[in-house]
Every structure is written in structure tokens, then in C-alpha cells.
Amino acid sequence: MFSQMVVNGLANGALYALIALGLTLIYGVMNLSNFAQGEFAMVGAFAAYFLKQLHMGYLLTVILSFAVAGVVGLICYFLAFYPLRRSNPLNMMLSSMGVSIFLVNLSQYIFSPTPKVVETPFSDQSIQILGVYLSEQRLLIVIVSLVLCGLTYWVLERSKFGRSVRAASIDPDTAMLYGIPTNKISMITFVVGVALTGIAGALTAPIYNVFPTMGISLTLKAFVVVVLGGMGNIVGAILGGFIIGLIESFSAGYISTGFQDAIVFTILFLVLIFRPQGILSKVRGEKV
Amino acid sequence: MTRARKIYFLAIAAICIFGVYGSLYLQNLYLLRVAILAVITAILALSVDILVGYTGQISLGQAGFFGIGAYVMGILNTNFHLPFWISLVFAILFTGFVGFVLGLPTTKLKGHFLGIATMGFGVIVNGVLNNWTSVTGGPNGIRGIETPYFFSISLEYGNYFLGFALASLFVVILLIFLIVHSPIGRAWRCLRQDEITAYVAGINVYKYKLIAFMLSGGIAGYAGSLFAGYMTFISPETFDLNQSISLITTVIMGGSGTLLGPLLGTAILSFVNEWLRNFSELRLVIYGFILVTMITLLPEGIYPFFKRKILFFFTSKKKKRSIETEGSNGKDVVNE
């Protein structure tokens, strides 16, 4: 029972980590709290569903969902965020809320609110590891998420592009002076950030089904994860993802599923009060 | 008070009286319902504006206050059989208190963090309303809330209720006006623009943020009670994250930090909402699209935009030039 909860928590955690990773990247570079983040998981999931209807292999649909979410992200970026790049963060945030409403209801219009099932060659087969049952699908989620998180981390830390991204997120104006094209960096970060979330959507699709409002609770969770790990902190987001996954799994197991969200947010409050900079980041004071 | 100001105030008072009086003659029941809900939304939007506009504190959990106000009314009125007016007082005091308690930790937070924390507040309240079934009735909500008598006038008649709601709105507007144009409002605007300046001016920043949270909570709670009294039935789904988001967009779109902005925003969004009913399924798709377009095109808000344009239209050419240069400077300073 206990170890089963741990395993489920970790599997969900990997997913949250992946979504939060995109959210935190976008926050870091664009100073945008993207309330439409979860909607890109929904887009990815519907892409997987739709492509599956065309008799594509599941793994291929997962890869394509990355592209679909990325393209949708690119369009949204130019319509909703690019015009506000010099405006205040609150307006950007509201714009992302508008995007969220738009995407949720558009997919409701196109696909209807009824949950869809996406089949996967992995779904039914559970494998037993040390007395704990883990479906292959969940194993796939954990592996893909970890690989993608690791890859992103590696790109950010090691590549020239990654260095530019980090520079742009620390101080966009100075970065611009050094010839770093911050607008382009913003665009790429946004697109990659939401495309990663798209994959997360395609990965969960077989477990939780696909429906238009599926992204909303994912957005909320991702925010909690990002705050927990420290806004803009990549390692923090990954770690935070697993922590929230575990907490959620335990609260569902020991308390009640209904209070799950309330409990997650209560934890968020405690973090905000006692460690507003997140569990990993250091405090940065304002210089007078 | 100068003479021009006196005339200005008399004119507004006249509008208020005519508004309340005119509401008695609205015949169309559908319009009546839309108008009443719009007035309640306007009160809520103003409560958001206290935080977002005047104090610069993002609130993504206003539906939480709204819901608490409505449920305090519902519970006291149905379970404890307290009269509407007494429940109303409790609802306002309690939501004000909740604003205070929420403010204790959140006044230390800024920007995105504050946004997420207040959003968390809304989600937690909604979670409690949905799950604490023994008290709140869970997803089924509370039925049979009394619609009050105002002295001997039953507000069950939509016209009377609209008149009462409008009068409440005007009182709220007056209240906010008086506070905003006072040292308290000055302290709010100061800490919104720069907290460090507020510090050295001797302003206890946290105290003034707390005042804003309490006032905002209390007013939203009042709107909640009004809503409960009008609908006689409440359930958690009215008080969810969407409600909070819609309220803050109303304020930003109309023009935050002004009194007319949120009213204008409410009027426009209520109208758009009703108009979109023609599109049934596509309604919210278009709504989202309009939201994004409005914010990207007029990020400063509709009311400030038109006010600037109209004032600009009436200024002399010479002045125009100086305003233009000043305006460009202003942008630089704000962006810094």
C-alpha cells in the first residue's frame, strides 16, 4: 500500500516536473506566469488522440504531439504575448488566461466535452518491481520525463544557446547589449516550454483520458511545483514535481481525494510564508 | 470644495437617484436579471480594484471572498434562521476578517508570488465549499435563502432588488472614493509604485496592505450576501477560479486604479457575455479571443485610453507637444 503510493506519486511527479519545467523556463525568460501552460498538455493529448485515429503508432503520436503543441504555442506567442513584451507582467498573465479560455473552449467545441480514450500498446501490462505494480505506461512516463528534463538541463548548462537563455533570464537588457537576441530567445523558450508540456499531455492521455478541461488542474499543480522549487529554478522544478506528486498521492491515500487540491495549496501557502524563494533558491534582496 | 466640484457632485448624486428610481420602471424580466447580476459584479470588480488598481496587489482569489460572503449569509440564514440583515453584517465582518488573515502572510509577497498565493486562497475556499458537505451542502449548495425586506418593501420584486443593489453600488463607490482621496489612498498609491519610497515616508507598508485586503474582502463579502439574497440558491461552482479570473480581467480591461474603469469593464463584459449567447457553443471561444485582443491592443485599459484620447483632443497644440515628450519620458521611467 505505502510503496504503491510512493510509486504512483513518483510517476505523477515526473509528469508534473516536465510541465513545471516548461512553466519555469517561460517564467524565467519572459517573466510570464503562463496560466495556459496546462492547456498545452491538453493540446498535446488531443493531438495524440487525433493522430491515433489516423492509425499512427503511439510513440510516433507522442513525438508529433511535441510538434503540434509547439506550433500552437508559436501562434499563441505571436498573437497574445509578443505584443505585450514591453508591457507589465500582469497584462501578460491575463493574456495567458485569455489564451487558456480560448483553447479550452475551442477544443470543447471541436471535440465535445466527453472524455476520449487513447490506446497505447503499454497500457494494460503491469510489471512488478519489488512487490509494487507499475504499469508500463507509467514507467514510460517516468523515463521520457526524466530524459527530457535531463536533456533540457544539459542544453541550458552546456550549450551556447543555453547560455544565452540563462543570460536573458537573469537580465534581458544587459543580455541584449551583449548582442543576445532576447526576443528570439523568448520565442524559442516559449515554444519549447509548451511543446514539452504537449508531450506530457500525450503521455498521460492513456491513463487519465483526454478532455478539454484537463489542463486546468495541471496548470495549478505546475504553479505549486514552480513556487516550491523557486520561480525560474530548473532543478527546483524537477525536484518540486516529485515532491508534489508524492504529497498528492499520500493525501489521496490517507485523507481524501476531494481535499487533494486544497492540501496541495495549503502546502503552497506554507512554502510561500516560510520559504518564498523556494526550497532551493537563495534570497535575492533589492539593492537600494 | 470649489464650485465646479460641487456641481460635479450634485450631477453624480442626481444620476444615482435617477438610476435607482429608473430601475423601478424596467419591465423586461430578462434585462432585469442581467442588470442585477451586472451590478453585483460591478461591486465585486470595485473590490478587486482596491487591491489590484489602488494598492497594486494582484488578487486571483476574489471569488473566495465572494463565496465566503454568500455562504456565511446562506448558512446563518437557513441553518440558524438569522434575519437577512443580521447575517449580512456577519458576512461583511467575517469576510473582512478573512481578508485580514489572508493578508497576514500574503502582504510579504509580491507580484507573481502574490498572484499564486491568492489563487491558492480561492482554490482552497472552493475546495472547502465543495467538500465540507455537512456545513456547506457540498456540490448541492444551499437552498432557500431569504430575499430580504427593505423596511416594508419586499426585494423579491426584481425592480426593488435592482434599486437596492444600485444604491449599494453607489454607496460602495462613494466609500472607495472617500478613502482613495485621503491619506490612506495616498499611502496605497505610494506603496503600489514604490515600497521603498513608502518606507522612508513613514508608511507602514504591511499595515496599509492589510487594510486594503480587509476592505476588499468585506466589500466582496457584501456582494456575496447580495448575490445569495437575490438567487436564494448558491453552489460552489459560482465561486471558482474562473470567477476570480473574470473579475480581474474586468478590472484590467476597464482600467485599474480608477473608479469608472471597473464599472465600464463590467458593463462591457456583461453586454459581451449576453451578446455571445447567440453563438451558443462558440461563446467562450470568442470570449477568450476578445479578452486577448483587448489586452494586447489596450493594455492600459479602456477607460484610461479614451480619457487620454479625449483630454488630448481638447488640449492646445502647444501643450500637446509638451505632453507628447513627457509621455515618452514617462514610459521610460515606468519600464526601468
Added chain:
Amino acid sequence: MERMSLMNKVIMSASNISVRFGGLWAVKDVNMEVETNQVHGVMGPNGAGKSTFLNVLSGLQQPSNGYLKISNQKIVKGKPWKMTELGLSRSFQTVRLLPEMSVLENVLVGGHLYASKNPLNILLRTKKYRNTEKVLTEKACDLLRMMGIEAKADQKITGLSLQERRRVEIARSLMTEPRILLLDEPCAGLNPHETDKIAQMILTIKSRGISVILVEHNVRMILSISDKILVLDHGRKIAEGSPTDITKDEGVIKAYLGGAAHA
């Protein structure tokens, strides 16, 4: 020197103030006594810790070590607004004004402590309320006049020159009725003529019975108007005394004037 210390009372003292940022001691074991009716100069090369020291005095920075005493009252964890209530006020190295408000309003903000904040008075607009507001507005206008910018009272800050902004900031600080005024490089970026005017203004402020702590890079200016000077380098006090003492101090000449022994 002797005569002065007999006449002047110590109103604030800072004892062993130290501030650490990570591995760096921005300020280390600095002592200072502020006397009534004096201009205290604070000098030091860039990064010496002058602004950080002022931040500690005004409560914006909690010292890692040491404490302040105002009128023999020990201050522990002084909140910035408390310091203002106790009679400290300051300007900033990079001017801090409110861009969305007019010049007059910016100054009025400084009158917060004396404004009528009782909700009942505010809601009923009682006579008392209207009177205090009127008195405050008049006081703000007076200060603007003293600073020579009353003509711009209704303008937005964005239309003002740097010099004018500095003056508005000083007017706002005076509005809090301080006993001690802290000025962080009030002449940075100003030309010699404007600098002289600010120097004049500081002397006027002093003549009103307000002590001034003045941080300034302009050596000529600070030497000419200070009664007493404190020199910091790498966060430590390297000299303290009258302007003439300071110009003769070997350590100061070495650290501050970079060996070029002419002052």
C-alpha cells in the same frame, strides 16, 4: 572642536555596525555619533559601503552586527517606517520618486505621519480632517518654495530635470519633519553651479536645526560644508575628524585620493 562638543548633544549613535553580503563585509565595525546642528560628511571611494551604511541608519538594511541608538533608545530590528517616526529621513543615490504622481503629491506623501488617518474623519470629511489636509498642503508648498520648484508643483515627475527631482526628493524628506536628514550623493550628475545651489540648500536645512548626514563624491563640496567627516574604505572607518584633519590624514590621501596628494 572642544567648543562644539560642549554645545552639541548626541542624538543618534551607531555602534559597531557591520553588514555582510555573502562573503563580503560591505560595512565593518563602523561607529558614528550624530550631533545636533551639524553636517556630517561621509566619504569613501566607490563601493566603500557608504550607501549600505546609510541603509542601516534608515532601517532599510538590518545590520549583521551592531546597533543604533536614538535619543538613548536602543533600536533592535528597526523597521524603516519606525526610523522615519523617530526622526530620520533620507534621499537616495538614484532618485526615488513616484512617476504617476504630481510633484506636490510626491511631497505630500512625506507628510503621512502627520496626516489624519482616522477612518471616521476620512469618511465624514470632518473639519479636523480638512484642516490637517490643508495645513499639510501648505507645508508642502512652503517646502517646494524653499527648494525653488514651487512653479512645477502640479507637473508630473517625468517632466523634471535630475536636479529638480533631487530637490523634490529632499522636500519630501523634509516633509517628515526629520531631526536627521540623510542625503546619498545629492550632487551626483549635477554641474558645478547646481552643486553649489544644493550645498547652499544643505546649509539652510542645517540652519533650521536639522542634522545632515551627507554622502558625497564631490570632495570640494563635502569639505566646504561639513562640520565633521567620516571616511570609509572597504567598509571600514579609516578616518574621522574635521575637514582640515581629513585632508591631512595619510590614510585618507592614500585610499581615497589614490596617492595624488592635493585636495
